[in-house]
Amino acid sequence: EEIAFRVIRPYAGESIPDNVLFEMVKETINFPIPLVQLSEEIFSLELFHGPTLAFKDVGARFMSRCLGYFSKDRKEKVIVLVATSGDTGGAVADGFYNVPGVEVVILFPSGKVSDIQEKQLTTLGKNIHALEVKGNFDDCQALVKQAFADRELNSDYFLTSANSINVARWLPQQFYYFFAYKQWKYKDQPPVISVPSGNFGNICAGILAQASGLPVKHFIAACNVNDVVPRFLDSGKYEPKKAIATLSNAMDVGNPSNFVRIMEIVEEEIGELKEKVSGYSITDQETVATMKFLKERYRYVADPHGAVGYLSLSRYLNEHRKEKGIFLETAHPVKFLKEVEAAVGGQIEIP
Numbered sequence: 001e002e003i004a005f006r007v008i009r010p011y012a013g014e015s016i017p018d019n020v021l022f023e024m025v026k027e028t029i030n031f032p033i034p035l036v037q038l039s040e041e042i043f044s045l046e047l048f049h050g051p052t053l054a055f056k057d058v059g060a061r062f063m064s065r066c067l068g069y070f071s072k073d074r075k076e077k078v079i080v081l082v083a084t085s086g087d088t089g090g091a092v093a094d095g096f097y098n099v100p101g102v103e104v105v106i107l108f109p110s111g112k113v114s115d116i117q118e119k120q121l122t123t124l125g126k127n128i129h130a131l132e133v134k135g136n137f138d139d140c141q142a143l144v145k146q147a148f149a150d151r152e153l154n155s156d157y158f159l160t161s162a163n164s165i166n167v168a169r170w171l172p173q174q175f176y177y178f179f180a181y182k183q184w185k186y187k188d189q190p191p192v193i194s195v196p197s198g199n200f201g202n203i204c205a206g207i208l209a210q211a212s213g214l215p216v217k218h219f220i221a222a223c224n225v226n227d228v229v230p231r232f233l234d235s236g237k238y239e240p241k242k243a244i245a246t247l248s249n250a251m252d253v254g255n256p257s258n259f260v261r262i263m264e265i266v267e268e269e270i271g272e273l274k275e276k277v278s279g280y281s282i283t284d285q286e287t288v289a290t291m292k293f294l295k296e297r298y299r300y301v302a303d304p305h306g307a308v309g310y311l312s313l314s315r316y317l318n319e320h321r322k323e324k325g326i327f328l329e330t331a332h333p334v335k336f337l338k339e340v341e342a343a344v345g346g347q348i349e350i351p
């Protein structure tokens with residue numbers, strides 16, 4: 001709690017009293033975030049031990065507490081609008097469930113979220129409203145952005161975002177990069193950190209943590225075939241595309257919202273970006289093979305996103321033999337039960 005409090009305090013400034021902020025941070029991270037060793041040079045940072053089994057619990061829990069604090073004297077209802085590719089909606093729904101004065105409206109792409117994700121979105125009821133959209137995540141996100149740009153709508157309702165465009169969700173994601181380093185045992189050799197990336201909020205928080213002094217050797221943007229950023233790193237051209245559906249569906253993003261933030265941190269210098277970040281693009285077939293490999297080689301069950309993170313990291317380490325690294329395991333394997341069970345050939349227990 002002390003680490004997280006110190007990380008977030010400069011961003012809160014005078015706007016939240018220290019004792020309140022400390023309480024918010026404490027509630028945000030009330031679950032373990034262990035660094036699990038797989039081999040001499042590869043570790044998994046398990047971000048999935050929160051209430052909805054995904055790393056997004058960290059940002060969603062902090063944000064909901066901020067909003068609760070800042071809107072406590074407000075008379076009209078706050079409406080939280082959120083587009084989800086699967087995990088955001090669940091984490092936000094859980095974070096805001098039963099919070100007085102807040103209604104949550106979640107837009108999710110029809111048929112493109114897993115069974116467990118869909119249940120997390122649609123079964124809470126009360127102040128949580130899920131809308132099933134014919135289309136993909138980018139379509140959901142476009143609708144949300146359109147709503148925020150609509151003057152008339154915004155004069156009638158107090159709308160706010162719970163996507164990682166909201167800094168209250170994005171900034172606290174720095175916490176677990178610091179927790180990873182706390183558990184890192186090679187203190188004279190900073191880790192390479194591989195981040196399964198879709199909308200690029202998570203990796204962008206890591207880059208911000210590094211900019212504020214955290215020792216990180218290099219970042220890896222681990223993508224599925226939605227490879228806009230890896231291609232940008234190769235060619236210098238940023239060309240958004242329509243998202244392609246994959247097994248790692250939380251990363252099916254064709255035009256990542258947070259990319260502009262990353263460019264801002266590196267002052268629009270692609271050279272500087274390349275020094276900090278490498279990109280990899282992994283196919284579904286490789287993802288399945290990696291889940292199988294991890295189970296057989298290390299008795300480790302990874303979800304498809306973690307598998308993309310692992311394979312990207314191991315490719316990078318093959319080219320940089322002396323380095324050691326961490327991949328972020330961003331969701332619990334049960335969130336993708338069918339795919340994971342098929343890949344590892346066995347049942348996995350639902351916590």
Ligand SMILES: *Cc1c(COP(=O)(O)O)cnc(C)c1O
Binds near residue numbers: 201331
């Ligand atoms: C959201 C999500 C990602 C992608 O994170 P971004 O911050 O959008 O890059 C990766 N894995 C899982 C499991 C997610 O839910």
